[in-house]
Amino acid sequence: MSNPFDPILANSKFREHLSKLSTSIEETGGWPTESWQAMCESGVPDWFLPEEFCGNPQSEMTKQFGYLELAAACLTTTFILTQRNAAVSRILNSDNQELKNRLSRELARNESFATVGISHLTTSRQHVKDPILKATPTNGGWLLNGEIPWTTGAEAAEVIVTGGVQPDGLQVLLALPTNLMGVEINPAPKLLALNESCTTSVSLKNVEVPKDMRLIGPCENVLAAGTAGGVxxxxxxxxxxxxxxxxxxxxxxxxxxxxxxxxxxxxxxxxxxxxxxxxxxxxxxxxxxxxxxxxxxxxxxxxxxxxxxxxxxxxxxxxxxxxxxxxxxxxxxxxxxxxxxxxxxxxxxxxxxxxxxxxx
Ligand SMILES: Cc1cc2nc3c(=O)[nH]c(=O)nc-3n(C[C@H](O)[C@H](O)[C@H](O)COP(=O)(O)OP(=O)(O)OC[C@H]3O[C@@H](n4cnc5c(N)ncnc54)[C@H](O)[C@@H]3O)c2cc1C
Structure with missing residues (x-):
């Protein structure tokens, strides 16, 4: 039987490199271009995409032990990878085949970077009565107003996977292009650690998201639909x-x-x-x-x-x-x-x- 840890062991040189870069990224500050580039070149991001989208899928065990070993080398860069992969998994779960095909291929070729801004539907702002991101259906799609409170790597992202709440209470998950009019990525606040993840809030003012950027929903509890949730x-x-x-x-x-x-x-x-x-x-x-x-x-x-x-x-x-x-x-x-x-x-x-x- 082949050793399930092979892909991780094969990456030991990469882990050493990542560990060295990890020391310098905190001093340099800002988006960790070099370590993220090294991550992309290592092929690890391909583990999370199926072959049909040019991925190199690995077992769940290899992926989780990969995360573990990489986090030991550089927590920030590995955390960024998890947020990219959270976006990837939502995109792969979409019933919008055309969007799924296009985005998955772009992500597999590292032509674009996607991240998630979904915490306001799970663990953030749950005590607030009014939804903080409203999605009003229009003839062409949805009009977004409000704020995404947390998005890692927002400034580097072409797409943010995010969810809004409609007036009827249903939620819709969208692939939000960051270059749309009305999207404002706020300057990243200083954090206790992981500053280079460039985590920040995103303000949305009358942002028109076309129908073809719909990933999942509208439905109740849109994040429960087809997600792995995991370790x-x-x-x-x-x-x-x-x-x-x-x-x-x-x-x-x-x-x-x-x-x-x-x-x-x-x-x-x-x-x-x-x-x-x-x-x-x-x-x-x-x-x-x-x-x-x-x-x-x-x-x-x-x-x-x-x-x-x-x-x-x-x-x-x-x-x-x-x-x-x-x-x-x-x-x-x-x-x-x-x-x-x-x-x-x-x-x-x-x-x-x-x-x-x-x-x-
Ligand atoms: C470095 C970092 C990176 C992150 N990256 C991402 C990301 O890429 N994507 C993503 O979706 N999420 C991300 N998150 C969000 C994260 O997963 C959690 O959702 C977030 O930390 C929850 O904190 P909050 O302050 O928003 O919680 P909230 O519950 O909104 O709490 C905010 C404040 O409200 C008050 N409060 C809380 N509960 C109550 C209550 N019941 N009654 C009265 N007052 C209350 C407290 O004073 C609290 O400080 C990130 C978080 C961090 C720290």
């Missing part, structure tokens, strides 16, 4: 944890008193990687929402603890802004807010407050 957020958290654990292990080589902590964290990482392996190899069933949620809670906990352990071992030197341990601590916080469902949030809060909750 990606956990895979990235485990990759970031792995980087911290490797850092701690390097410190422990010279300091035996650090070894027990390093061993314990490594054991947890291995156990969670085994969970990812099991969840992505089961041939007949995809992992349940409960399984995915349990993995996410534990991966979030591990990435935070591993980064703090590395910082503790690195002492004051690790507290310097340019030290990789201090960056790991900042980057670990990202998993507390990125695509974080209510139950995962509750588990984190319970852990911080040292209280037990029955579902955790």
């Amino acid at each position: 990606t957020t956990s895979a990235l958290a485990l990759g970031a944890a792995q980087k911290s654990i490797c850092g701690l292990e390097t410190e422990a080589e010279k300091r035996p008193n650090l070894r027990d902590s390093a061993t314990e964290l490594r054991t947890t990482l291995d156990r969670l990687k085994e969970s990812v392996r099991k969840m992505t190899t089961s041939s007949d069933t995809s992992p349940s929402a409960e399984e995915r949620e349990a993995l996410r809670k534990q991966s979030n906990s591990l990435v935070l603890r591993a980064a703090q352990a590395w910082l503790t071992a690195s002492k004051g030197a690790g507290f310097l802004a340019g030290h990789p341990a201090s960056r790991a601590v900042r980057e670990a916080q990202f998993f507390l807010v990125w695509s974080c469902p209510q139950n995962v949030m509750a588990a984190a809060l319970a852990e911080f407050a040292c209280v037990s909750i029955s579902s955790s």
